[in-house]
Structure formats: C-alpha cells, structure tokens
Amino acid sequence: MLVLRSSRPASVLRAFLASEASGGLILMASAALALIVANSPLADSYFAALKSYLGPLSLLHWINDGLMAVFFLLVGLEIKREVLDGRLRTWPDRILPGVAALGGMVAPALVYVAVNWHSPGTLRGWAIPAATDIAFALGVLALLGSRVPVSLKILLTALAIIDDLGAVLIIAAFYTADLSLPMLGGAAVTFAVLYGLNKAGVGRLLPYLLLGVVLWLFVLKSGVHATIAGVLLALTIPLRLSIGKPDDPTSPLHKLEHAIHPWSAYLVLPVFGFANAGVSLAGFDPHMLLDPVTLGVALGLFLGKQLGVFGFVLAAVKLGLAQRPSRASWTQIYGVALLCGIGFTMSLFIGLLAFANNPALEAETKIGVLVGSLTCMVLGALVLRLSPSAVKRA
Numbered sequence: 001m002l003v004l005r006s007s008r009p010a011s012v013l014r015a016f017l018a019s020e021a022s023g024g025l026i027l028m029a030s031a032a033l034a035l036i037v038a039n040s041p042l043a044d045s046y047f048a049a050l051k052s053y054l055g056p057l058s059l060l061h062w063i064n065d066g067l068m069a070v071f072f073l074l075v076g077l078e079i080k081r082e083v084l085d086g087r088l089r090t091w092p093d094r095i096l097p098g099v100a101a102l103g104g105m106v107a108p109a110l111v112y113v114a115v116n117w118h119s120p121g122t123l124r125g126w127a128i129p130a131a132t133d134i135a136f137a138l139g140v141l142a143l144l145g146s147r148v149p150v151s152l153k154i155l156l157t158a159l160a161i162i163d164d165l166g167a168v169l170i171i172a173a174f175y176t177a178d179l180s181l182p183m184l185g186g187a188a189v190t191f192a193v194l195y196g197l198n199k200a201g202v203g204r205l206l207p208y209l210l211l212g213v214v215l216w217l218f219v220l221k222s223g224v225h226a227t228i229a230g231v232l233l234a235l236t237i238p239l240r241l242s243i244g245k246p247d248d249p250t251s252p253l254h255k256l257e258h259a260i261h262p263w264s265a266y267l268v269l270p271v272f273g274f275a276n277a278g279v280s281l282a283g284f285d286p287h288m289l290l291d292p293v294t295l296g297v298a299l300g301l302f303l304g305k306q307l308g309v310f311g312f313v314l315a316a317v318k319l320g321l322a323q324r325p326s327r328a329s330w331t332q333i334y335g336v337a338l339l340c341g342i343g344f345t346m347s348l349f350i351g352l353l354a355f356a357n358n359p360a361l362e363a364e365t366k367i368g369v370l371v372g373s374l375t376c377m378v379l380g381a382l383v384l385r386l387s388p389s390a391v392k393r394a
Contacts, residue, residue, distance in 0.1 A: 024139025076234025129300025
C-alpha cells in the first residue's frame with residue numbers, strides 16, 4: 001500500500017498537527033466553560049455582555065464578524081498554500097480527501113433536509129451539519145497519540161481544508177442578506193487593487209493588511225458576510241513556492257500564516273466558542289431533542305458524516321479511484337469518519353447565519369451541534385482507541 005503523499009517533511013507536519021490539536025483542546029475547554037457559565041448565577045451577566053454595544057456593533061457581532069474574519073483569513077491562506085504548494089497540489093493528492101469531503105457535506109445536508117422536510121421554516125439550516133471542525137477533531141487524535149497512523153491525520157487535515165472551502169462557498173452563496181451594489185462595487189475595486197499589488201510583486205504585508213481592513217468594511221456593509229473578506233484577502237497574498245521543502249520563511253503568505261495561526265488557535269476560536277456555545281438549559285425538556293432543527297443537526301453530524309465520509313472513501317478505494325491511507329485499517333478510517341461529525345465551530349457559525357434573530361432556533365441549533373459533536377467525539381475516540389494500532393499490525 002502506498003503512503004498518502006505529503007510535500008512537507010514530517011517535522012513540519014508534526015508541528016502543524018500539534019498546534020492544531022492543542023488549539024482544539026483549548027476550544028473544548030472554552031465550550032465547556034460557556035455551558036457552565038450560561039447555566040450559573042453569572043448567566044445574566046454573560047448574555048448581557050454579549051449583547052452590549054461597542055461602537056456600531058454588539059460584542060457578539062464584533063466576535064462573529066470581526067474576530068472570525070481572522071480565522072477565515074487563515075482558512076484562505078491554508079487553502080491557497082495546500083493547493084499550490086502542499087498536500088493538495090496534484091490531482092492524485094486531492095482525490096481521496098476531495099471525495100471524502102464531498103460525501104461529508106452532501107450526506108449530512110440530506111439527512112437534515114429529510115428530518116425538516118415538513119418544516120419549511122427550518123430548511124434554511126440544511127448546511128449546518130455539513131462542516132467539520134479540524135481543531136476539535138485533531139484535538140481528539142492528539143489524545144490517542146501514535147495509535148492513529150500519520151496517513152489518517154494527513155487525510156483528516158486535507159479533508160477539513162476542502163470542507164472549509166465548501167463552507168466558505170456555501171456561506172457566500174446562500175447566507176447573504178440584501179445586497180448593496182455600491183458596497184459590493186467598493187469591495188470589488190479594493191480586491192482589484194490587492195490583486196494588482198500581487199501581480200506587481202509587492203512583498204510587504206502592510207499594504208495588503210491595510211487594504212484588507214478596507215475590504216472588510218465594504219464586505220460588512222455589502223450584505224455578504226464580513227468573514228468572506230478574510231478569504232478574499234488570503235487569495236491575494238503572494239506565495240513563493242517551496243515544493244517538497246519546508247515553508248519558505250521569506251514568502252509573504254507563509255509569514256502571515258505563521259504569524260496569525262497562534263492567534264487563531266489560542267484566541268479567536270476559544271473566544272468564539274465561549275461566546276457562542278453558551279446555551280441556557282433552564283426549562284429544558286428532553287422532548288426538545290426531537291425538535292426538527294435539533295434532531296436534524298444532531299443526526300446530520302452523527303449519521304450523515306459517517307455515512308458520507310466512510311461511504312465515499314470506501315467507494316473511491318473499491319472503484320480504484322484512490323488508495324487506502326497507508327497502515328490504516330477500515331475500522332480506523334470509520335473512526336476518523338465519526339470524528340468528522342465534530343462540526344462545532346463552523347456548524348455554530350452557519351447556524352447563527354441561518355437563523356439570525358431567531359433565538360429559539362439558534363438555541364435548538366446549539367443543542368443539536370453539541371449533542372451531535374459530543375456523540376461523534378466520544379464514539380470516534382472509542383473506535384480508534386479499540387482498533388489495533390499500526391505498530392501491532394506492522
């Protein structure tokens with residue numbers, strides 16, 4: 001069996017996985033803390049603080065529209081780097097994670113639609129369970145250590161990057177408000193200037209970042225979600241290729257990615273998790289788990305992800321389109337498919353866009369995301385923990 005190829009040395013890959021995993025553990029802690037605070041005597045202060053205004057936006061909007069733009073900037077940088085210079089550089093590298101990501105987006109959406117088919121008002125949330133949280137998933141893999149072969153960690157990372165790209169396109173296409181043509185025009189002009197800087201060979205990051213702020217303001221006012229500005233900015237950051245070698249430290253894209261990655265992992269995502277995972281369980285009735293949104297999201301993450309990811313990977317291998325990851329059993333691949341059902345960050349984010357200004361449906365979304373993600377986390381870790389290790393099989 002051939003090893004799933006990577007264009008980076010193992011030491012660089014280990015460093016990346018370690019940073020993602022530790023960030024995922026912190027994200028877990030912030031989500032748990034949010035649930036505790038939201039159901040404690042501090043609950044009123046917690047929710048009041050999120051609704052308080054700082055200038056033109058509430059604190060929650062600054063977090064979801066402002067801070068998360070940094071996360072989407074990082075997502076865009078990672079997508080560009082991997083496609084041009086990394087694990088998704090060639091079509092053979094893209095087939096297996098691409099097929100897995102496609103299945104992991106289509107099947108959960110179909111499960112959600114099936115559950116909500118007779119509830120037209122909630123069908124708007126079809127994309128909520130289609131996301132995979134790479135930080136959470138790698139955090140679980142970190143706890144399992146060497147029991148999981150590196151080839152599966154690479155597969156999960158590449159799958160999640162493609163999944164993020166799909167989520168960005170879904171947000172841009174389906175979750176936009178009324179569009180403002182003047183603001184869209186301003187965003188287009190700003191993006192064109194950024195593209196011109198790239199083509200002119202400008203390597204300093206400051207002009208890109210200053211124009212990135214202008215781009216964010218135009219996109220914020222345009223009706224397209226402001227975080228898309230982060231992805232657009234990332235596409236214009238210059239990249240000097242270093243195929244098969246460690247990242248070029250002089251490349252603007254690598255410098256920016258390495259600079260903001262710790263801020264995203266250790267500040268942006270934990271703050272987002274703390275601000276959005278808090279849901280009051282006062283008056284909670286177990287029957288609420290059967291509400292269409294809650295049930296659709298939870299089943300979409302749990303059933304849809306494992307059926308989509310594992311089923312599409314199995315089909316791709318059996319049809320000869322791709323090879324099974326090196327030293328990985330089908331049981332371990334199934335365990336990773338379960339972990340793909342951890343949709344915390346992006347699922348919550350899409351849920352807030354789908355049901356904006358509807359607190360009841362937002363609460364149902366949060367419960368569904370937490371139930372589905374927690375179930376996938378526990379069962380995925382259990383399957384991988386009980387699977388024979390690669391060392392024993394070797």
